[in-house]
Amino acid sequence: MEKYKICFEEEIPKYIQIAKNIKKLIDNGEVCDGEKLPSIRKLSEFLGVNNDTIVNVYKKLQSEGYAFLKMGSGTYAKKRDINKRLLRDYSNTFKRISKEDYDDYVDFAEENPCAEFFPVDNFKKVINEVLDRDGVDALSYEETLGYEGLRSNISKYFWNGEIDSERILIVSGAQQGIDIISKAIVNVNDNIIVEKPTYSGALSIFKWRRANIFEVDMECGGINIDEFEKILKKNNIKCFYTMSYFQNPTGLSYSYEKKKKIIELANKYDFYIIEDDYLSEIRYDERIDYTSFKAIDEGDRVIYIKSFSKIFLPGIRIGYLVMPSKIKEQIENSKINTDISTSSLMQRALDLYIKNGYWKKYINEINIIYEKRYNFMINNFSSVLKDKVQFISPGGGFSFYLKINDLIKKSCIDLFYECKRNKVLITPGVFFYKDAANGLNYFKVGFSKTNEDKIQRGIDVINSILK
Amino acid sequence: MEKYKICFEEEIPKYIQIAKNIKKLIDNGEVCDGEKLPSIRKLSEFLGVNNDTIVNVYKKLQSEGYAFLKMGSGTYAKKRDINKRLLRDYSNTFKRISKEDYDDYVDFAEENPCAEFFPVDNFKKVINEVLDRDGVDALSYEETLGYEGLRSNISKYFWNGEIDSERILIVSGAQQGIDIISKAIVNVNDNIIVEKPTYSGALSIFKWRRANIFEVDMECGGINIDEFEKILKKNNIKCFYTMSYFQNPTGLSYSYEKKKKIIELANKYDFYIIEDDYLSEIRYDERIDYTSFKAIDEGDRVIYIKSFSKIFLPGIRIGYLVMPSKIKEQIENSKINTDISTSSLMQRALDLYIKNGYWKKYINEINIIYEKRYNFMINNFSSVLKDKVQFISPGGGFSFYLKINDLIKKSCIDLFYECKRNKVLITPGVFFYKDAANGLNYFKVGFSKTNEDKIQRGIDVINSILK
Incomplete structure (x- = not known):
């Protein structure tokens, strides 16, 4: 209970100060993800404030994603997403690259179809x-x-x-x-x-x-x-x-x-x-x-x-x-x-x-174009990346999901940042799981925006990083 | 507490039966809007079921909009919108009128600008x-x-x-x-x-x-x-x-x-x-x-x-x-x-x-067109509907909000249905309030879809209904 103690400042409403302290405790890990927070009665007695103040604190925490309510039980702490920074860096990648520079990049991350075939x-x-x-x-x-x-x-x-x-x-x-x-x-x-x-x-x-x-x-x-x-x-x-x-x-x-x-x-x-x-x-x-x-x-x-x-x-x-x-x-x-x-x-x-x-005509045309790239990707995985990743062949679509071999001590987050420095964009697996940790060994490469030259170059970069 | 009693049937999960009963009580008015529902412990003891069953009941009621949770207090009943039927009839009006028939209607309800002036x-x-x-x-x-x-x-x-x-x-x-x-x-x-x-x-x-x-x-x-x-x-x-x-x-x-x-x-x-x-x-x-x-x-x-x-x-x-x-x-x-x-x-x-x-050109043009209609509306209100409604002149926009005079014993809902039978569409005031009852004496008439002939005809219909 001691960790919930605060010396109140006069100018700021008390519920804001209490909420701020609890948020710090959650961010620090002093209150764990899923830990039950003290009951309204207990915390209000401990801090010498009204029940209503604590109700406001818990509402604020909930609304900011720091807590959730279980009916008939109480309020629980919630750790905020650790991937925020990665997600921001990932999204910003696309925003920050100018049109002129984009041509220098191998873009395995974008999922849109390639504009050059648009009718x-x-x-x-x-x-x-x-x-x-x-x-x-x-x-x-x-x-x-x-x-x-x-x-x-x-x-x-x-x-x-x-x-x-x-x-x-x-x-x-x-x-x-x-x-x-x-x-x-x-x-x-x-x-x-x-x-x-x-x-x-x-x-x-x-x-x-x-x-x-x-x-x-x-x-x-x-x-x-x-x-x-x-x-x-x-x-x-x-x-x-x-x-x-x-x-x-x-x-x-x-x-x-x-x-x-x-x-x-x-x-x-x-x-x-x-x-x-x-x-x-x-x-x-x-x-x-x-x-x-x-x-x-x-x-x-x-x-x-x-x-x-x-x-x-x-x-x-x-x-x-x-x-x-x-x-x-x-x-x-x-x-x-x-x-x-x-x-x-x-x-x-x-x-x-x-x-x-x-x-109908359009779909037939792009199927032929993308099938070539698809096969080119598979050949490259099998030859260049053979010992480094595992993959399955989907038989359709625009991308592959790769697992980094267990012996390689590199997470998809490291891989993402290193690739990016080399002008190759991939999607780290961590985004696809409720708990990001489950995706640390995976990454996705799409080929809708890359021709064969780029595919070759991109896979070479991935290869040299995973060495 | 007696009203919460049920004889359980064997085939159906208990929480579904209990929830069904409470929904009926709320719909009937036997449980009022905003009334506190029994605590989980009390209701489970009374019905001889597990606490978890009642937790599930209250979750179900919440998710169907029949209840809400107040932190640190309990679960409360919520009466569902009484205007559902009216709202459906209102929306369907627009869906059900065919393009050919639409010309026969005076549409004071649609809020979109008139297509004939589109560039x-x-x-x-x-x-x-x-x-x-x-x-x-x-x-x-x-x-x-x-x-x-x-x-x-x-x-x-x-x-x-x-x-x-x-x-x-x-x-x-x-x-x-x-x-x-x-x-x-x-x-x-x-x-x-x-x-x-x-x-x-x-x-x-x-x-x-x-x-x-x-x-x-x-x-x-x-x-x-x-x-x-x-x-x-x-x-x-x-x-x-x-x-x-x-x-x-x-x-x-x-x-x-x-x-x-x-x-x-x-x-x-x-x-x-x-x-x-x-x-x-x-x-x-x-x-x-x-x-x-x-x-x-x-x-x-x-x-x-x-x-x-x-x-x-x-x-x-x-x-x-x-x-x-x-x-x-x-x-x-x-x-x-x-x-x-x-x-x-x-x-x-x-x-x-x-x-x-x-x-800029377009905005100038439509301002001139709609100002004419606006003034025509005001003149008609003042002459034809003088003793029947009160209104203010907004000085802009596409509509007027009218209050039915207190002496006239007709709600906007009656007015809506009667107008509709006469091929005149208005918007009842009840939609604009959290509690529909507050809008019973009001209705909105818009003029973006009506020319002067139609305005005249529509106001005559309203007048004869409010007589």
């Missing part, structure tokens, strides 16, 4: 066609669900007409999709399950929602079902977030059997599956067959998210959701609360782009 | 100029802050260059602006203050964030400062949400003195001001001078939100924030979590639109 001319053509055809309608508010033409077209083109267009909601990219869903169905302290490792952008949304996050190991063919079911048995789970194909970051895809099993479990244990289908179009291995969770979703449990930004023009910010009918209204309301509706013109342009057959 | 041709011109000039860059990911050109231009054109463009964040409309800010600074149980009445879209975001909402009466010249300060003295307030000009729904604007005073209070009591500047360009009364809170923001306390959708092409979904430097990083992270960045092409097009001088 700018065709897109310009459809935009003008839309403006001529629809005039002012193309620049007015769109209904919340999104442009009817595009929704029907999505149903027809991507779902064989089997999804009612009223169940489709257009969103401004997959990130917004996850945010909207999580606002609609995930509340503070709700339990959710994610893959381990998982997409950091999703993890971050769920953390901001203050959900309780459970992780289940990714393996070949999908998550470990035994682990998964153990969690389901003990906890009331709200939803499971999954990437069915070329999972980010591992690159692994789900087997048909695991998908079936997970849907069965969703019906049994009453939870939703959030399926983030961000990259399934980019498949090099012909043995990989495409069946989404949504396609075999018997109990209407799957909320399907499709992003176009990861393969197509990212600047147009369009994706869509397929909503289970039970929670359709909630999700629509969440979209209204978030930004009312998505840009009308962009929806109409994408619609026409698909209708005119450009979409 | 489609000029906008098409700038889009093509941008695509020719920037090519693929216009369709790639934009940096999170937004297109640098547009941010500099906003600083120069709207702020005399006095706002650093690094402090400007482009968002996809004002609604997204409020959502992003609230995710960045408002946590569960945080206290915030709004105007009474206020914009229902903001109210709804804050409710979804589970904030404690305080309302302060709007008066001529701004909120009641005495009420405001009373709340500040007793509570740790996170932020105050305000619309400085032509407040929605009242139409009232802030006096310079009140703005000064509120900024002084923000510094004294350490809270942020969220200024939603959605319509200040539309001013008919020359005596109304334009000074935003942000312009006189000495302590860097104001988060300024500008929407372009309310006056310009709503389909392009663009607005911007000015961020205080202390919370700039939080707000940027919140934007990344929300949708990474806003459509690149639209930002560049708007930028060029402003640069080419089209923006």
Whole structure:
């Protein structure tokens, strides 16, 4: 209790001084992550202040992420993310490199598709066609669900007409999709399950929602079902977030059997599956067959998210959701609360782009281009980095997830900083785990922004650092 | 305690049965809004179940919006919104009217500007100029802050260059602006203050964030400062949400003195001001001078939100924030979590639109058009509706907030349904208050979508219903 003692200064409100002291204790490690803080009564007696003052202290700590409340139990300390500095350095890397300097870098970190293959001319053509055809309608508010033409077209083109267009909601990219869903169905302290490792952008949304996050190991063919079911048995789970194909970051895809099993479990244990289908179009291995969770979703449990930004023009910010009918209204309301509706013109342009057959042609073209790079990456890993990293071949997508061999005493954080000094950008594995420590031996390299010359150079740099 | 009794069925988990019963009690009014629920220990003893079961019950109730937690005190019942049906009917009105039928309606409810004045041709011109000039860059990911050109231009054109463009964040409309800010600074149980009445879209975001909402009466010249300060003295307030000009729904604007005073209070009591500047360009009364809170923001306390959708092409979904430097990083992270960045092409097009001088011209034009309608509305109110409603003249904006005279025994809900049957759409006042009952005598009529003929017809219908 002694550590909570303070000499109050006169000018500053007491609750601010007490909170400041506790924050210092947590940052120092004198109060541990997850340690129970003294009860309101005890601390107020000890410090000779009102109960209300301590209530204010604990509210402040909670609101700043230094504490959380367990119902019927009390307030607990929470250590703030140790990765803040790394994350900032990582994000700033992209901000700080000027356009001119960018060409000197080998960028294994960016996940956007390569701009040089973008169909700018065709897109310009459809935009003008839309403006001529629809005039002012193309620049007015769109209904919340999104442009009817595009929704029907999505149903027809991507779902064989089997999804009612009223169940489709257009969103401004997959990130917004996850945010909207999580606002609609995930509340503070709700339990959710994610893959381990998982997409950091999703993890971050769920953390901001203050959900309780459970992780289940990714393996070949999908998550470990035994682990998964153990969690389901003990906890009331709200939803499971999954990437069915070329999972980010591992690159692994789900087997048909695991998908079936997970849907069965969703019906049994009453939870939703959030399926983030961000990259399934980019498949090099012909043995990989495409069946989404949504396609075999018997109990209407799957909320399907499709992003176009990861393969197509990212600047147009369009994706869509397929909503289970039970929670359709909630999700629509969440979209209204978030930004009312998505840009009308962009929806109409994408619609026409698909209708005119450009979409199919574009996907075929980039598959050929990226498959070459993919094979070039594998050859280089196998020859140059053979003794230094382990990897699996995803059979599709834009990246590889590498494990640094146990004998090499270098973390992905060291590797990130050393690579950066050599103008090579990688993504450290620590971002993909609830507890960063789990990712220390992993890193991700993507090849969507790198040609063969750059790939060669980048891998040579990684090789020399891991020596 | 007796009302909490249940006979358990075997098949269904107990916590679900108990929760169901309590929900029924709350819906029925047998447990009142704000009533304290029995302690975990008491209820578990009374029902002969484990403590954990009741913890699960209360978690479930919380997550479904039927209860909330007060720290150090217990769990309290929360009555769900009685306006759900009305809100649904209201929203569906717009969805259900086909394009062909819409022409038969007098739409006093929609708040978007009238499409017939949209500068489609000029906008098409700038889009093509941008695509020719920037090519693929216009369709790639934009940096999170937004297109640098547009941010500099906003600083120069709207702020005399006095706002650093690094402090400007482009968002996809004002609604997204409020959502992003609230995710960045408002946590569960945080206290915030709004105007009474206020914009229902903001109210709804804050409710979804589970904030404690305080309302302060709007008066001529701004909120009641005495009420405001009373709340500040007793509570740790996170932020105050305000619309400085032509407040929605009242139409009232802030006096310079009140703005000064509120900024002084923000510094004294350490809270942020969220200024939603959605319509200040539309001013008919020359005596109304334009000074935003942000312009006189000495302590860097104001988060300024500008929407372009309310006056310009709503389909392009663009607005911007000015961020205080202390919370700039939080707000940027919140934007990344929300949708990474806003459509690149639209930002560049708007930028060029402003640069080419089209923006200024457009605003001048619509001011002239809408001023006519505004005066026509006032004349009609004064002649036709004289004894039935009270109103004030905002001096700008697109709508009036009317109070039904006390002698007329008709609520705005009745009025809404009766008007609708007569193909006239109004907005009932109940949406603008935390407690709907406060708005029963008010309704809003907007004139952005109605020409003089329609205004005449609509007011005649209202008149005959209020007779």
